[in-house]
Amino acid sequence: MAVLQDVSAPPAAGLRPRGVGRRERWQRRLPLLPALIYTIVVTQIPFLVTLWYSFQNYFWNQPGGATWAGVSNYEQVFKDPNFRSALVRSVTMTVIAVIVAMFLGVLFAMLLDRKFPGRGVVRTLIITPFLIMPAAAALVWAGPMLDPNFGLLNWLLEPFGVHHVAWLTTHAYGSVIVVMIWEWTPFMTLIVLAGLQGQAADILEAAKVDGAGAWATFRELTLPHLRPYIELGILLGSIYLVNVFDQVRLMTNGGPGTSTTTLPFYLYQQLDYAFNVGGTAAAGVVTVVLTIIVASFALRLFARVFQFEEAK
Amino acid sequence: MTAIPATHAQVQAPRRSRRMREMSGLAGWTALGWVVGIGFFIPVLWMVLTAFKPESAAETWPPQFTFSPTLSEFRLVFSGMGPYIEHSAIATIGSTILVLILALPAAYALAVHPVKRWRDSLFFFISTKMLPIVAAIGPLYVIALKTHLLDSIWLLIILYAAMNLPLAIWMIRSFMLEVPTEMLEAARLDGAGRLREIVEVIMPIVIPGVVSSALICVIFAWNELFLALNLTVTNAATMPMFLISSVPQEGLYIAHLSAAATVASVPVIIVGWIAQRSLVRGLSMGAIK
């Protein structure tokens, strides 16, 4: 299909879109400034102070305030085996929790996508773990649920040959992860559910007509469609889960030994028990740097998540 | 155009077998749904149940499902929680209001007539969430001490607002993106200035989204433990602190703990249940786009 082109007038050269005037540009920036300035002040100043203290020797319980320490705090951090193991532990616990929570989230979302009587109620029940105070959840799981002597779980598992297991002693690591998963699955479920409900009905019908069974439709069409939602859930979930503190502090206090000591908890211990402001600061800075490195990789991987629509 | 009229039996057959297939499928999903829902909810149910037990019935083997319920633990909780719940309420509501005051204009600047470098701004806000708060807790303590904000409710309001701001901006922005450009252009043609555009065109469409964003901020602020634990003592202690204090060094405490946990969690749970739709919409829609 040939298209006749009008070649009589050459296109004007050097044309550029005019863009927005100076005053307009400042008018647009103005509403952003309060939030921007507030965030910078409240988050960056403490960070700068942290940076400052990381180069200082400063212990709460010692008189004399802060003295210059150069990079010795950093040396300590890198030499500290507990820091490294806490770091590794944080990452593995987060990865496990995020993956399992997302897996369950997809399953639950598929369940909630179907119409059945009481679906609304079931959805309400499923989102509750996300609403409950994490501190409350931690204490309730630690006591009434998992206690070896009167915990509900032991009673429920009795017929399966499980007897009075002290979950928080013998399976502390797993227990904490289970609670993390329990609390964050609703979040994943809701995000994936939104994705499922956003699937166009006629595409699913076309697949039906094309001969795709339920599993094939899910594998070939639904999963690719869900990908940005899953990625977003994983990203947001990781951000929150890697910082999780309440459960560790209230269920196991990092133990037994250091088996559930995550990085946030380790830093808390350094401050609260070792009174080591300088050391904590240095560890904090190292954590921040590591986070930035990981985040850059993650963002490149999850670039699609940030589907920034073109500015209107 | 001849047609062989279908006999009544032939007509009934497809209807009957189809209906049976539909019903058995439905029964399966219903059963699965309820099993999952209830199973997931059991810890909460157990918590509330235990809250009504006298201490003697709370730490038994096997666990008791029937007992004579009592409100004595609740009474203890109510008598002790006064200042704590007050502080929680102030910190939560105060920080959420602050968040909305800051986030609404910021979201507007990033969604409608966006700033040139809106991607960078958005990324900056989100990046502040990626840095673990634990890293700065020491210096935060020192700063709070030196500015006389330690153990002050204002400190919590300020910090909670900073904590929730990025998410609120992200969510409200995506709701604002939903306002059709045509509507804004029509308003402009009708002579609406910026303020009118915001109040009369954007806000009505965006209010449900703002509500759900506020809800999520309330949830996170109310439930926050780490900052409260480290930066408050008595003057600004919040409900999570009250909860921790209900675990004594010795003695029976499970029923009391359950009562405290229930009371601490109930406000947010009720609010979340009622505004469920809003919450679902906010979490999922605000997050995508």
Next chain:
Amino acid sequence: MAPVSYMAASRVYAKGTPPAVDALDLDIKDGEFMVLVGPSGSGKTTALRMLAGLEPLDAGRIEIGGRDVSDVQPKDRDIAMVFQNYALYPSKTVAENMGFALKMQHVAKDERDRRVREAAQLLDLDEQLLSRKPKQLSGGQRQRVAMGRAIVREPRVFLMDEPLSNLDAKLRVQTRSQIAELQRRLGITTVYVTHDQVEAMTMGNRVAVLSGGKLQQCASPRELYDNPVNQFVAGFIGSPSMNLQTAALTDGGAALAGAVIPLAAPVRAAATRDHLSEIVLGIRPEHMHLADPGAGPAAGSDSVWLTGEVLLVEELGADALLHVRLADGGGSVVARTEGRRSTAPGKQVSFRVQPEDVFAFHPVTGARLAG
């Protein structure tokens, strides 16, 4: 390739509401291009979806190739469907979209690729497009990919749900003839749904007109045009629509715009039998012949003369449409005339109408009164 039959097929959405499709009886011959046409809500799309298996039957049955498929899954009916919004799989390339059904049938990759390429050639889809995703294609290209997806399957029946409605006017006209020719070449039974009667008339071997879930008439385009069986079909087929005017019955005919239009004896007999005092007259715009200014009725001719005032002239280039208000409270009509014979709003004009070009309809039931 197979014949399709609807036998008293019905679909109702909620108990007590009128059926979306009401006891449809329709026989479609093997290799025929059957168009289901009607306004929105007429049940045409529902009827198509019932054939596809996407809507269940609440009564009656549907047969493809003599076999009852009322309870058979869509994938086992050996049909292919082109959806109104194309329903292309967004995460897959064009080639993967077209080959999807074959993949589900476990056809070998080489065979799949061959058939996809053949279909692409048939539809004039460039090789380059095969590796692109739907969102990178134009509307017309997407439409062709949707068709390609259906063609590749070599099914017994093609189902098309308003496939042209999302294209711009010019592309629609072009694609219309391409689809008709394609169907002729492939010879596959096709059921095509549209609300556009021009599409229906130009593409279909036969056209089934539906309204309110019921079949009004199924016939060739010419038959529908010349012999509509009721007022609805008469008013629906033909563009611009037939003029329909209520006229009081008088001796020998009906009174319109001060003239008496003679009615055939069987028509008058039917009207008397039903004790009618008025009927609905139908005259197509192209049957209102504009008379030269100053001309009058010729003696001995049997044509009827209607006069009126021009309200609006719509120039179409080759033709012009005159909107005229007829004299004596005769109502507004549209007349088609040659473009060159211009007239202007406000002018008085006269039309010659042949009595045999006038249709008569029952004022209440809409049925055509005829011999």
